[in-house]
Amino acid sequence: MKETNTGIFTAPNALEYLEREPDMQVQKLAERLWTVTDGVRRSIFLEGDTSVIAFDTFGTPGAARAYGQAIVQAIPGKPIKTIIYSHDHLDHAGFADDLAPDAEIIADEMCAKVIEVRRAKGQLKPTRRLSGERHEMDIDGVRFTLLNPGPTHGTGNMSAWFADEKVLFSSDTILPNARYGLMPDYHIWNFVRFMRGFLDLDWNTFVPGRYEVSNRARFEIGCDFIEAVQEESQRAFAEFVPIWMLDAMQGYVGGKLSERFGSLEGFEEHIGLIAVRVVHHYLMGGWGLEDTPAPGLVLADEVA
Numbered sequence: 197m198k199e200t201n202t203g204i205f206t207a208p209n210a211l212e213y214l215e216r217e218p219d220m221q222v223q224k225l226a227e228r229l230w231t232v233t234d235g236v237r238r239s240i241f242l243e244g245d246t247s248v249i250a251f252d253t254f255g256t257p258g259a260a261r262a263y264g265q266a267i268v269q270a271i272p273g274k275p276i277k278t279i280i281y282s283h284d285h286l287d288h289a290g291f292a293d294d295l296a297p298d299a300e301i302i303a304d305e306m307c308a309k310v311i312e313v314r315r316a317k318g319q320l321k322p323t324r325r326l327s328g329e330r331h332e333m334d335i336d337g338v339r340f341t342l343l344n345p346g347p348t349h350g351t352g353n354m355s356a357w358f359a360d361e362k363v364l365f366s367s368d369t370i371l372p373n374a375r376y377g378l379m380p381d382y383h384i385w386n387f388v389r390f391m392r393g394f395l396d397l398d399w400n401t402f403v404p405g406r407y408e409v410s411n412r413a414r415f416e417i418g419c420d421f422i423e424a425v426q427e428e429s430q431r432a433f434a435e436f437v438p439i440w441m442l443d444a445m446q447g448y449v450g451g452k453l454s455e456r457f458g459s460l461e462g463f464e465e466h467i468g469l470i471a472v473r474v475v476h477h478y479l480m481g482g483w484g485l486e487d488t489p490a491p492g493l494v495l496a497d498e499v500a
């Protein structure tokens with residue numbers, strides 16, 4: 197098979213990666229709500245009266261096809277008529293063309309803007325753009341709330357709250373472990389503040405954008421963990437730690453936090469990378485307008 201939807205890859209040797217169709221694991225969370233993973237990334241889909249509402253597409257044409265097959269097995273006879281992009285990233289939302297090319301695609305306006313100009317092959321443009329922080333959705337008999345409190349990860353990240361089912365889905369934000377990796381596109385300035393805001397809502401089950409299904413208590417620990425990395429990364433300046441060096445940051449921040457957070461899965465392997473990423477937020481001032489105390493300014497052009 198030769199993929200035509202190659203995202204932004206240019207090298208032919210990426211084809212093998214793009215073609216592979218992973219095994220998908222599906223789990224029913226509530227009457228009309230399912231979660232699905234390819235072993236790394238995770239998403240959700242909903243059973244409407246006559247159709248399926250799918251969040252995201254997974255990150256390759258092969259994975260998008262496998263996602264579609266998993267949905268057919270779980271909900272036979274109902275086509276995917278709606279796709280909701282959690283955020284712009286290709287590893288989550290890059291391949292609607294291989295999942296359901298005729299679906300209505302809903303996304304936040306900033307996410308839609310990035311996708312319009314990125315023109316990645318396979319990432320279909322949103323057909324319906326949402327502006328603002330909160331949207332009460334009623335699609336094909338299913339009701340839920342889409343939330344974008346402000347820049348957290350990627351562009352136009354929308355989380356979904358299912359009030360009746362007491363479930364929150366928020367992609368690539370708080371993870372159920374310490375595998376936040378390099379976090380190149382986490383907007384540190386407001387990240388924990390916006391995430392903690394979700395704790396004002398009533399939910400018990402947390403579905404992250406990767407790894408296993410989690411819960412409210414672990415979500416809170418995830419917030420505490422990032423906050424603690426922020427604090428110790430700042431202290432590293434005062435202690436003259438060479439902040440650009442992985443080993444040095446791993447030793448310093450890892451040493452400070454191992455007692456409190458060392459039991460988080462992935463802590464040892466990732467704390468150095470996370471600390472190097474976070475410390476540069478303080479060194480440089482953040483990553484553009486969305487990483488300031490007034491992130492709403494990134495929307496100024498939209499409003500005009």
Ligand SMILES: [Zn+2]
Pocket residue numbers: 283285288349350368
């Ligand atoms: Zn992402």
